[in-house]
Amino acid sequence: MSTLSGKNIVKKYGKDTVLKNVDVEIEAGKIYGLIGRNGAGKTTLLSILTAQNPATEGTVTLDGKPVWENEEALSHICYSREISQVTMFGPNTLKVKDYLGTAKAFYANWDEEYAKELIKLFNINPKKRINKLSKGMLSAVTIIVAMASKADITILDEPVAGLDVVAREQFYKLVIDEYAATGRTFVISTHIIEEAASLFEKVIIIDDGQIMIEENTEELLARAYRVSGEETNVDAAVRNFKTYHPESIGRNKVVTVLADEPVDGFDGDVQVEPVPLQNLFYAMCVDGRKEA
Amino acid sequence: MSSLAKRSAKYYFKEGLKVVGLVLGLECLLVIEWFILGADEEHFVDYLFRMIMSVDCIIVVMINMMYSFYGPNWYDSLALSMGARRKDIFIGELIKQATLVVGNLAVYIILIAIFNKYEYLLLMILSSIVSFALGPVGLVIGHKVHNHGKVIVFIIAMIAGCGGGFIGFFSATGVSIGIESIGAYVIIAVLIIAVIIFALFEFWAYKLNQKSMVR
Numbered sequence: 001m002s003t004l005s006g007k008n009i010v011k012k013y014g015k016d017t018v019l020k021n022v023d024v025e026i027e028a029g030k031i032y033g034l035i036g037r038n039g040a041g042k043t044t045l046l047s048i049l050t051a052q053n054p055a056t057e058g059t060v061t062l063d064g065k066p067v068w069e070n071e072e073a074l075s076h077i078c079y080s081r082e083i084s085q086v087t088m089f090g091p092n093t094l095k096v097k098d099y100l101g102t103a104k105a106f107y108a109n110w111d112e113e114y115a116k117e118l119i120k121l122f123n124i125n126p127k128k129r130i131n132k133l134s135k136g137m138l139s140a141v142t143i144i145v146a147m148a149s150k151a152d153i154t155i156l157d158e159p160v161a162g163l164d165v166v167a168r169e170q171f172y173k174l175v176i177d178e179y180a181a182t183g184r185t186f187v188i189s190t191h192i193i194e195e196a197a198s199l200f201e202k203v204i205i206i207d208d209g210q211i212m213i214e215e216n217t218e219e220l221l222a223r224a225y226r227v228s229g230e231e232t233n234v235d236a237a238v239r240n241f242k243t244y245h246p247e248s249i250g251r252n253k254v255v256t257v258l259a260d261e262p263v264d265g266f267d268g269d270v271q272v273e274p275v276p277l278q279n280l281f282y283a284m285c286v287d288g289r290k291e292a
Numbered sequence: 293m294s295s296l297a298k299r300s301a302k303y304y305f306k307e308g309l310k311v312v313g314l315v316l317g318l319e320c321l322l323v324i325e326w327f328i329l330g331a332d333e334e335h336f337v338d339y340l341f342r343m344i345m346s347v348d349c350i351i352v353v354m355i356n357m358m359y360s361f362y363g364p365n366w367y368d369s370l371a372l373s374m375g376a377r378r379k380d381i382f383i384g385e386l387i388k389q390a391t392l393v394v395g396n397l398a399v400y401i402i403l404i405a406i407f408n409k410y411e412y413l414l415l416m417i418l419s420s421i422v423s424f425a426l427g428p429v430g431l432v433i434g435h436k437v438h439n440h441g442k443v444i445v446f447i448i449a450m451i452a453g454c455g456g457g458f459i460g461f462f463s464a465t466g467v468s469i470g471i472e473s474i475g476a477y478v479i480i481a482v483l484i485i486a487v488i489i490f491a492l493f494e495f496w497a498y499k500l501n502q503k504s505m506v507r
Contacts, residue, residue, distance in 0.1 A: 052372055052506040069295040074375045081373060081506070087367045088438065089506075099370075105303040106374035108295065145374075 002028045002063055002076055002152055002185070004049060009058035011044050011209075018044050020209040022058070026153060026187060031179060033200030033217070034189040035277075037285050041209045042189045043081070046155055050079035062153075075108050078151035080142045082158055083130060091131035095140055096124055105148040115148035121170065135162030143171055147178060155187040160196070168192070172199055193223065193278040206256075207285050217277065224263045224280045228254040229270035239267040245283035256283035297380050300371070304384030307367065308391025315355050315396055319348055337407070345400070345412040349419035354398050356389055356423045360430030361445075362477055364500070365507050373506040382501045383435055386494075389427040393420045425486035428493035435500040438507065 004026040011019040019041050025030060026049070036042045047053035049060055051067045051074065059066065062073040083099070085092050102117075104110045119126060122140035124133075133141070139162045146156045160168045175186055176199065190196050197203075203220060205213040213220060227238055231253040238257050246255040254274055257263075266272055275283070326343045333339040359367075368381045376384075397420045405411055437444050 045462065047506060050375075054503055054505065069377045069379065071294050071377060075296065077375065079373070081377075081382065089362060094370075102303070102370055103374050105299055106296075106376055108299070 004060070004062050004067070004077070004153055004185075006045070006049050006060045007058055009045070009048055009060070011041075011048060011053070012123040015019045018209050019048070019055075022206075022209070022211055024049070024204060024211060024214060027045040027186060027202075028152070028185050029183045030185055030201045031175065031199055032185075032187040033193070033203045033277075034187055034206065035191075035203065035281055036189075036206035040206045042206055043157055045206065046079060046157055046187070046189065047081070050074075050077050050155060052079060060285070075107075076152040077155070078107060078146055078149035078153070079155040080146035080157070080159070082161070083138050083141060085131045085133070085138070091129075093129050093131060095127055095129055096133070097126035099130060099141065100126065100144065102155045103145045103149065107151065109150040111148050111150050113209055115144055118144045118147060118174075122167065126271045136164060136167060139163050140167065142195060143174070147174055150182075151184070151252040153187070154236060155189075157189045158191065159188060160190060160192055172196065175199060193281060194276055197277040200277075205284065212284060219239055221274065221277060221280070223259045225257045225259070225263065225266070226254065226258055226273045226275045227266055227270050227277070228252065228273075229268070233268040233270050237270045244280075256280060258284070295379060297376075297383070300376050300380035300384045301387055303371065304388040305391055307384075308388040309395065311355060311359055311388070311392045312395035312399075315348070315351055315392070316399060318351060318355075319344060322347060341403075341407060341409050341412070344403075345409075345415060346398060348396070349415060352393065352419060353423040353426055356392055357426045357430035359392070360385065360389060360427045361434040361437070363431055364434040366367065368501075368504070369507045372504065375434060376443065378501050378504060381504075382498055385427075385431060385497075389424060393424045393427075396420070414479070421483065421486045425490040425493075428490060428497045431497040432493050432500065435504065 006024045008023060009019050009022040009024075010017065022041075022045060024045070034042055034046070044053065048055045048058075049067070050285055051060065051069065055069075061067060062070075062076060063292070065073055067073040067077070100115060104112060104115075118140075122137070122144065123139055124137055124144070128137075130138070130141075139159055142156065143159050146154050146159065160171055163171065172195070177189070178184060179186065188196060188199070197217065200217045203213060203215060203217045204211060227234055229237075230251055231248060234253040238255055241257045241259050241263075244256040244258065246253060256279070258268075258280070323340070323344065326340055330336055330339045330343070363385055368385065371381055371384070372378070397416060400416050401413070404410060404416070433444065433448065
């Protein structure tokens, strides 16, 4: 069983500290959701965990052994990131088949037949150049690399960006089927939270370079509540709880509560509803700040 | 050699072969042009051979440096994103450059032997050595250009252009710039300078490579 572990990870770009003492543990055989705002540090964290970017401080290990420049560790990991259509030198004129050919060259367990199936499924023309692909097709190529790599720990950075709803559902089904068949570990970073939330066994929420939550999704949502009612009643009901993003509408108030443990009930005349993951994430990130 | 190292080496060897194909393809296109331009030349084969050799000397140096320059921010970055190790990428770049230079040289040695034009052999060997020496220079520039911007490329192009103009002026006007007195030592000088440049820049490229990241 493989555990990918990052301890005290700090990443600085000049004077900017992008990751601040991040500890994260990716256990084998689970599907993780990594969610965070733009610029929160998701891609930086993922690239450090996969040795594609050196950390300023901290360690990354796989089953206790460093990942950096370690063939054994790297052979278990695939990080399929967003493909850029533009390079420093102009348009990215690499053909899809050459891009997949590079993946095939480096991933020891590459499944060529599966890759061909996925190319058909997503209706990709392998002779097309990357700079000529639509956003959805770029995402599809990212997904093909991730799935066909057959890596034990497969990380996808915003794989559904640009995909239509049919393609997104196809992707989620692919992940579930592959997970059921092989028990591979998936880490999926996405902004389309609500669609993917049911997929995530564990969720990692990152904000401003720090991990806010790393927890089993069901357990997290079991202790998250949306409490609404008259302002005085709400304030009284939630006074002993950690609250986020209070909103007042006239005499009424709505607040998101994240308790330490599931709560049987709240005191007073208030309405209590469960909070979807997306709304919880929004409340936690927007709380106390100007709303974007 | 570990299996990842082998896969990396194989990948870069294939990339090197592709670049050899590119260089030879470019030459073939130029040959068509020279056929047309030199059709009425008295010694057509000599003319054609002289053109092929003199242009290939330049192309192999340019292409090797150019593809090395592209490496850190494109091809090597792609390999790194697919799980390659930095040291395998560094060795892979050497393999790719060696494949280009040696492959190109091998083709021209065969041509030289077929047409019995051994007077061009030294020229081809020297240009291969210069090409190999300037490969790591391209790599270092490729690593640095991300931080300093493409203006560094323009600066280098300006220096190279001015340098070429300077040498061309003296060559055309027959004014001596003193290097004629080096005479037979020029080959040794080229070798020594090439080795020094190669060693220094490869060491620098290695250091930059160790801290490289996927762009």
